[in-house]
Amino acid sequence: MLVQTLKGFRDFLPQEAKKRQYVIQTLKKVFESYGFEPLETPALEYKEILTGKYGDEGDKLMYTFQDNGGRDVALRYDQTVPLARVVAQYQNELSLPFKRFQIQPVWRAENTQRGRFREFLQCDIDICGTKSSLSDAELLSLIYKGYSSLGFESFKILVNDRDLFKNLAQKAITIIDKIKKIGEEEVIKELQEIGVSSEVLEELLSAQKTDSLQDITSQAVLLGVPESILVFEPTLARGLDYYTGIIIEVEIDGYTVGSVGGGGRYDNLIGMFAGKDIPAVGFAFGFDRIMDAMEEKNLFPSSVGNDDILVTIFSPEYLEDSLSLLSTLRENNITAQIYLDPQVKMEKQLKYADQKNISYVLILGPEEKEKNRVTFKNMKTREQIQRSLQEILQLLAKN
């Protein structure tokens, strides 16, 4: 038996898992502070719910199979289509506008490469049920707050209006969307190959913000988004053809792997399920890219999980003393753990504390017991002092 994970699938060991939790918690707090509410949907859906919404490419990358009951099922491919189903299915229970966030994994049988996996977390915010420009502006404000809260200081929110593409075929849009990767000349060449005049690109490049986009960005500024961060980019198209209004991408200055999030307005998708139009606008924080960029820019707080206390066991005879010491700490609401094997030598227990990044260690052996003291060791400075239990409690309460 090969002991391994599938290609494109990842284990997250504690150090990494803690960082992921930090990002999730930070974003969740921001989402909640804007009145967004959590939603969870199943990993598996009826296949017909998901297919046909992401284009041929999407259908090809979808994990689909027959379950034991012979149903055609598919693994969640994104969180937008399940949201559309939910809004349609519970129309009478959900009061609109419905502002929800959703943070769950999705699965895509992609070719794997740097930063592209077959299982990855999505982190979505969407507002359903209103066409008002204010909802777009509030979304931009939340996007700004989200990246700022993670510690990013220098980033851009690129915006465009799908309306600029209204006379263009999807093929031409796909080519223009690649302009940053392949350059203007190549775009013109590829456009000509499909019989589209190069003037199309020139017109786009000199286009002005639409009135609707102007409204949205002015309101976003009133909501506190610095004007310099909102950048109108008339060639920004984004792949999916279900967008109907504003489209959004976020780029971190100096992070060259690609955009760290994207979204836009999609007024017709929910109607496919609901049988009536329910407009919506949404954005997905690109979780893996954000993690990657935060590593690069060293934005994770160093303190994450480092203020632990380990109660050691001097030897099996002193087990009861250490247990009651631990109990006392916990009764005083001091977070502490105990080394779990009384047979193991002190040296190895201290090494364990180092490996686990534990900051403080308590030792209670014959010497300490005689003096009615506990040894308190700072694992970073290696300093140690002996104090009474009462003094230790005061010391730790201050920490």
Added chain:
Amino acid sequence: MLVQTLKGFRDFLPQEAKKRQYVIQTLKKVFESYGFEPLETPALEYKEILTGKYGDEGDKLMYTFQDNGGRDVALRYDQTVPLARVVAQYQNELSLPFKRFQIQPVWRAENTQRGRFREFLQCDIDICGTKSSLSDAELLSLIYKGYSSLGFESFKILVNDRDLFKNLAQKAITIIDKIKKIGEEEVIKELQEIGVSSEVLEELLSAQKTDSLQDITSQAVLLGVPESILVFEPTLARGLDYYTGIIIEVEIDGYTVGSVGGGGRYDNLIGMFAGKDIPAVGFAFGFDRIMDAMEEKNLFPSSVGNDDILVTIFSPEYLEDSLSLLSTLRENNITAQIYLDPQVKMEKQLKYADQKNISYVLILGPEEKEKNRVTFKNMKTREQIQRSLQEILQLLAKN
């Protein structure tokens, strides 16, 4: 297209999702305070990693299929086998004892019934790498703390030692395990049907705690678990045959649906992957049962998400005033949202606040503007007062 979820799969709308988050957060905090660290593993694994570990019944209930690359894969069936794989695969990176918690969904093609679903959250704690009775005791202490933190006041931790069954066939164990459901007489009858003497049951019923179990429970008491909560139950067997030492189940007094968590020591499972013995002990908090029992006992705090503030928009002409009011609130770290459609009448905006359980509403219309005031409305008492922005800020800062 039928707009629905698969049988046994659930959507969690905001109200329910918030309660789930509350339980997860509460347990996570407790786990972390005991020095347990988070782990995440993939939803999909090579099928051969998972099969053969849960008995024939388990293999039958597993979701398996071939992926696009022709690999036989299976959806996570529990979190213990993936943990065993991880501990084996990263032996050199993980310092033992390894104490991890894991909170992810698992999938089983069960017959659905009350409280039994095909996708459900598991909430596991495990200690790998030591046989010491102290690790079992610490686990019991954490279990006690976990249920207490959720607000359960009256519950029992049933414990037994698998050693009591060492001379019994698995078939007999499975029968004895049903004693609470079917009663003593029926157990004796079924045992006789497979040729096992009724004395076996009598012996079990009068059995004493093993020395090992005695050690564990005394240490758990030293760690603060009330003695009355730890109940020795010699007929407790638990289905899975991979247990090798202590077995544990938790029952809430007055909650009759069934146990709300279970686990035990399994010293041989990781060895199946690691090629050498790595002992382990673990416990799974039964998430859905816990949610169910908390509803029954009314243990969810009523405050969850109820202290929101909604800034209304008197009419489109007052949009800018409301936007700058919202901005000021947020700059002062006051959590607030805005009604997202300036065209909608005040009455409907207030109704929206009620539907979303929002506690306070701010109104800024012509009257307020003239007086340089803001109306502050308490949605519960329906009282409203007019105050200056500065006073409103002070008022809300105190909330």
